[in-house]
Amino acid sequence: xxxxxxxxxxxxxxxxxxxxxxxxxxxxxxxxxxxxxxxxxxxxxxxxxxxxxxxxxxxxxxxxxxxxxxxxxxxxxxxxxxxxxxxxxxxxxxxxxxxxxxxxxxxxxxxxxxxxxxxxxxxxxxxxxxxxxxxxxxxxxxxxxxxxxxxxxxxxxxxxxxxxxxxxxxxxxxxxxxxxxxxxxxxxxxxxxxxxxxxxxxxxxxxxxxxxxxxxxxxxxxxxxxxxxxxxxxxxxxxxxxxxxxxxxxxxxxxxxxxxxxxxxxxxxxxxxxxxxxxxxxxxxxxxxxxxxxxxxxxxxxxxxxxxxxxxxxxxxxxxxxxxxxxxxxxxxxxxxxxxxxxxxxxxxxxxxxxxxxxxxxxxxxxxxxxxxxxxxxxxxxxxx
Amino acid sequence: xxxxxxxxxxxxxxxxxxxxxxxxxxxxxxxxxxxxxxxxxxxxxxxxxxxxxxxxxxxxxxxxxxxxxxxxxxxxxxxxxxxxxxxxxxxxxxxxxxxxxxxxxxxxxxxxxxxxxxxxxxxxxxxxxxxxxxxxxxxxxxxxxxxxxxxxxxxxxxxxxxxxxxxxxxxxxxxxxxxxxxxxxxxxxxxxxxxxxxxxxxxxxxxxxxxxxxxxxxxxxxxxxxxxxxxxxxxxxxxxxxxxxxxxxxxxxxxxxxxxxxxxxxxxxxxxxxxxxxxxxxxxxxxxxxxxxxxxxxxxxxxxxxxxxxxxxxxxxxxxxxxxxxxxxxxxxxxxxxxxxxxxxxxxxxxxxxxxxxxxxxxxxxxxxxxxxxxxxxxxxxxxx
Numbered sequence: 001x002x003x004x005x006x007x008x009x010x011x012x013x014x015x016x017x018x019x020x021x022x023x024x025x026x027x028x029x030x031x032x033x034x035x036x037x038x039x040x041x042x043x044x045x046x047x048x049x050x051x052x053x054x055x056x057x058x059x060x061x062x063x064x065x066x067x068x069x070x071x072x073x074x075x076x077x078x079x080x081x082x083x084x085x086x087x088x089x090x091x092x093x094x095x096x097x098x099x100x101x102x103x104x105x106x107x108x109x110x111x112x113x114x115x116x117x118x119x120x121x122x123x124x125x126x127x128x129x130x131x132x133x134x135x136x137x138x139x140x141x142x143x144x145x146x147x148x149x150x151x152x153x154x155x156x157x158x159x160x161x162x163x164x165x166x167x168x169x170x171x172x173x174x175x176x177x178x179x180x181x182x183x184x185x186x187x188x189x190x191x192x193x194x195x196x197x198x199x200x201x202x203x204x205x206x207x208x209x210x211x212x213x214x215x216x217x218x219x220x221x222x223x224x225x226x227x228x229x230x231x232x233x234x235x236x237x238x239x240x241x242x243x244x245x246x247x248x249x250x251x252x253x254x255x256x257x258x259x260x261x262x263x264x265x266x267x268x269x270x271x272x273x274x275x276x277x278x279x280x281x282x283x284x285x286x287x288x289x290x291x292x293x294x295x296x297x298x299x300x301x302x303x304x305x306x307x308x309x310x311x312x313x314x315x316x317x318x319x320x321x322x323x324x325x326x327x328x329x330x331x332x333x334x335x336x337x338x339x340x341x342x343x344x345x346x347x348x349x350x351x352x353x354x355x356x357x358x359x360x361x362x363x364x365x366x367x368x369x370x371x372x373x374x375x376x377x378x379x380x381x382x383x384x385x
Numbered sequence: 386x387x388x389x390x391x392x393x394x395x396x397x398x399x400x401x402x403x404x405x406x407x408x409x410x411x412x413x414x415x416x417x418x419x420x421x422x423x424x425x426x427x428x429x430x431x432x433x434x435x436x437x438x439x440x441x442x443x444x445x446x447x448x449x450x451x452x453x454x455x456x457x458x459x460x461x462x463x464x465x466x467x468x469x470x471x472x473x474x475x476x477x478x479x480x481x482x483x484x485x486x487x488x489x490x491x492x493x494x495x496x497x498x499x500x501x502x503x504x505x506x507x508x509x510x511x512x513x514x515x516x517x518x519x520x521x522x523x524x525x526x527x528x529x530x531x532x533x534x535x536x537x538x539x540x541x542x543x544x545x546x547x548x549x550x551x552x553x554x555x556x557x558x559x560x561x562x563x564x565x566x567x568x569x570x571x572x573x574x575x576x577x578x579x580x581x582x583x584x585x586x587x588x589x590x591x592x593x594x595x596x597x598x599x600x601x602x603x604x605x606x607x608x609x610x611x612x613x614x615x616x617x618x619x620x621x622x623x624x625x626x627x628x629x630x631x632x633x634x635x636x637x638x639x640x641x642x643x644x645x646x647x648x649x650x651x652x653x654x655x656x657x658x659x660x661x662x663x664x665x666x667x668x669x670x671x672x673x674x675x676x677x678x679x680x681x682x683x684x685x686x687x688x689x690x691x692x693x694x695x696x697x698x699x700x701x702x703x704x705x706x707x708x709x710x711x712x713x714x715x716x717x718x719x720x721x722x723x724x725x726x727x728x729x730x731x732x733x734x735x736x737x738x739x740x741x742x743x744x745x746x747x748x749x750x751x752x753x754x755x756x757x758x759x760x761x762x763x764x765x766x767x768x769x770x
Contacts, residue, residue, distance in 0.1 A: 030641045129641040189626035189649040190618065196650045197614045199643065200657070201586055204607035222589035229582045230615050233575065238710075241574035247680060254678060256415045256514040258584065258670060262677065264574040265581045272585070285643060292647065293639060295632060325623075325710075 011085070011092035013069055015042035017108050018145055022117075026103065026138050032128035036117065039142045040108020041065050041100035044084055045092030047147065053384055054148040055090060056139060057099040058156030058163035061231075061287055062279055064107040067099040068092075072107075073278045079361060082368070089372040094384055095152065100142050102135040102163075104287050106280035109138070113214060113280045123282075125211035130286055132159070132294045136166040140174070150174050152382060153375070157181035157360040158327065159287070162294050165307070165335065169296060172311035177378045179317040179371070181360050182324055184331035185304055185338070186295040191326065194234055195288040198227030202281050211282055224281045225272030232271045237323035237356035297338075304334065308342035315381075316346040317374040319360075319367065326357040347374055396470070396477035398454055400427035402493050403530055407502075411488065411523050417513035421502065424527045425493020426450050426485035429469055430477030432532065438769055439533040440475060441524060442484040443541030443548035446616075446672055447664055449492040452484040453477075458663045464746060467753070474757040479769055480537065485527050487520040487548075489672050491665035494523070498599060498665045508667075510596035515671055517544070517679045521551045525559070535559050537767060538760070542566035542745040543712065544672070547679050550692070550720065554681060557696035562763045564702040564756070566745050567709055569716035570689055570723070571680040576711065579619055580673040583612030587666050596667055609666045610657030617656045622708035622741035682723075689723035700766075701731040702759040704745075704752065711742040732759055 017040050020026070025035035042065040047054060057067050057080065068084035070077060084090040090097055101109035104127070112127035119126075143151065151174055154167045161183025168178045184191075202208055205223025209216050233241075245264035260266040300306035316339050320332035329350045339346040349370045353359045359367060402425050405411070410420035427450040432439060442452050442465065453469035455462060469475040475482055486494040489512070497512035504511075528536065536559055539552045546568025553563045569576075587593055590608030594601050618626075630649035645651040685691035701724050705717035714735045724731040734755045738744045744752060 125643075186632065188623065189630040189632065189647070190623040192632070192647050193614075193618050193626060193649050193653055196645075196647075196653055197611060197618070200607075200614060200654070201589075201611045203643070204586075204590065204611055206591055222585075226582060226586045226589055226611065229578075229585060233578050233582070238573065238575040241578060245574040247571065247574065247577075258510075258588070258674065260581075262574070262577050262581075264578050268578055268581055269585070289643065 011044055012046055013042065013044050015065065016040075018142060020141060024141075026134065026141065028128055028134045029131040030129050034103065034110055034128065036110075037103070037138065037141070038108065038110045038114070039100050039103070039138055040105075041098060041142055042067065042069055043099075043146075044068050044097040045095050047096040051148060052150070052152060052382060053095050054143070054146075054151050055095045055097045056143060056151050056154045056167075057084070057090070057097055058139070058154065058160035059099065059102065060156070060158035060160050061291065062275070062284075063160070064105065065099045065101045066107070068097070071278065074274070082361070082363065083371065089368065089375050090155075094379065096148075098143065098146060098148070100139055102287065103138045104130045104135070104283055104290065106283040111280065112211070112282035112286055122214040124214065125282070127282070127286060130290050132162050132166050132290055133170060133299070135290065136163050136170060139163070140171055143174070150176065152384070153177035153179060153378065155179035155181070156183075158183060158357065159291055161327075162291070162296075165296055168311045168314055168316070169299070169307040172314055175311070175314045176382065177315045177317070178311070179319070179374065180332075180335060181319045182321055182327050182332075182357055183335070184327040185297060185335050187292050188331075192292045194230060195292055197230050199285055199288060201226040201230070202285060208281060213281070219276070220281045221276040224276045224279065224284060227284060228275040229268045229272040232268060234326045235356060235358040237325065237354055239323060239354040240356050243354065304338035305341035308339055308344050312343050314344060315378060316344050317371075318346060318348045319370055320350045321355065321357065321359040321367075322350055322352045323354045324357040324359070396429055397431055398427060398429050400450065401425075403527060405526060409526075411519065411526065413513055413519045414516040415514050419488065419495055419513065421495075422488070422523065422526070423493065423495045423499070424485050424488070424523055425490075426483060426527055427452065427454060428484075428531075429453050429482040430480050432481040436533060437535070437537060437767060438480050439528070439531075439536050440480045440482045441528060441536050441539045441552075442469070442475070442482060443524070443539065443545035444484065444487065445541070445543035445545050446676065447660070447669075448545070449490065450484045450486045451492070453482070456663065459659070467746070467748065468756065474753065474760050475540075479764065481533075483528065483531060483533070485524055487672065488523045489515045489520070489668055489675060491668040496665070497596070497667035497671055507599040509599065510667070512667070512671060515675050517547050517551050517675055518555060518684070520675065521548050521555060524548070524552075525556055528559070535561065537769070538562040538564060538763065540564035540566070541568075543568060543742065544676055546712075547676070547681075550681055553696040553699055553701070554684070554692040557699055560696070560699045561767065562700045562702070563696070564704070564759065565717075565720060566704045567706055567712055567717075567742055568720070569712040570682060570720050572677050573716075577677045579615060580677055582615050584670055584673060586611040586615070587670060593666060598666070604661070605666045606661040609661045609664065609669060612669060613660040614653045614657040617653060619711045620741060620743040622710065622739050624708060624739040625741050628739065689719065690726035693724055693727035693729050697728050699729060700763060701729050702756075703731060703733045704755055705735045706740065706742065706744040706752075707735055707737045708739045709742040709744070
């Protein structure tokens, strides 16, 4: 038997950490400033001569800049390796793809585990509260520093989709296309409730130490794992869980105890245990809070359409998944209605799938073809090779 | 302004704890035996001369025998005070209503916090694993001890509904009517997943002490509160959460911190904090496990209808709630299909409501009238005054 070894990914990659000096602080919605500011990022492909092929990819709650390259901690393929790559919808031969770690994150961008220059210790809970708009403001600084005045597209799923909406509201003049996947214009009560469970699980862990765990050389791993397990259920659909696991047992027969009897328990425990290796608990607190605070219309007098008034020249693509109960199709429809009311050109597709919210990471041919169709047509309109 | 004060509930109540001696053990599905066995129970109303008016009420995961009398710890009205009482569907003037605490519970029935006669200490994790069928077997012993050969009805919601199904399968000869509300014939992968999150939250709390917390004079309150918060979300619907709380803030403006900013957070924290005052963490582990193990068809060669073959004389009522996503209408339909296939007389009503799974505890006129209609007609058929 021959084991097929995939050829190494053959496209130009770059990236690292960009540091903005103390005299270029990031102004935050809370009124605080962040300086110095570091942003961890990766790029795939090359910027073309007329700088018209840049695509900004925005990540979800626990994502990072390693969208199409192996994760430095886990070694796993990038989280969007199904979308970014040769022959894929976002082909580095055509586009200059930029992915950055959000501020508040833990993969190179300034966040609660970064060193506070004032104290020489990790920020911990003295890190300022951040918002989706703050994340986007930092991305705008990065994109500008990379020499890109205008993005061919900004694209993202889940929290990434909320960043896309915020880009359209705050920097429409820098956008040609905007692709918002499996997102919502605001966090619902149920969304907030699930995040609050996760935060309470982390803060209940004595190793959290009031947020000061790094200084004590410990980490609230059990609390963070529980938070991840609860959240992970919301990323899948009931049908997908049933199809994948049903009531299948881990061994022959029941254990008559509290071991993982059912495969779904083992799977969930694994999701929790592997998450803590790659994610910082305080980052989880801050980023979930940024999501809970997200309510795009609230920044525009309560009228969502007003958020898009300056984006009439932007071509929008809104994609949702029929079995997504975290950010349901109804919420994407709210976005589409507002885009229509604002007079924006909008494509909207609800993808029929039982894979739930996380479908945009998964092998989902309908999603692939909808995304590819929009991008190819947009590239053609723009005259991109 | 006059404040109306409700008259005290005017019906006969009784109850206490019944103790079965060591020579009358409860045989458990696991193969273990429980002895001595204690069952905490309450009764409302009186048994009539021909012993034809007894109704067994089965409680849900965190319920107890105080269905229509104030909870001894919290002082709150019984959990089914909207259903049991003068002029209500289960009127103690007509019925002799029995409610017992399930085994594994913490309100007087033998459970993990009971003293193990072998050691003189609380059982903790040496308590044997229990099932829904075991709970029902204990109830059958209680009912018999109370001098009732045949129940006019067995009724319950959620886990109580699963007990109703198990009664119909295991003791059909002792039933006239069976009312199964907001239940399912088996626990789904998603149901198991949510329970596993709760169990992991409890077991992650260092005060759980490997289940031995009572001996150490501590309790895993934080873990249990997180478990309750996660579960509580599944008891409501997204629409109900949105209607009740939306994004309403606790104070004017955001705190820009991790205090409870949103009312839904305060509500959820309160649900967690108040739960730990009245519930034992190990009981939560054991009872959630019993639910996860529940798969009625599995005891009957995988064919659900076989469970009801001996129950053709029983009149069934199956009620579900349209917005219940814990045990959805589809799962009640599975029960109804099996009842039909077995040739049982079955009424089925899906109640239109946005109140979610917990609707059977709440002010829901459609539910009230469906339950009343079935009971009144059954009482008439039976010649009950």
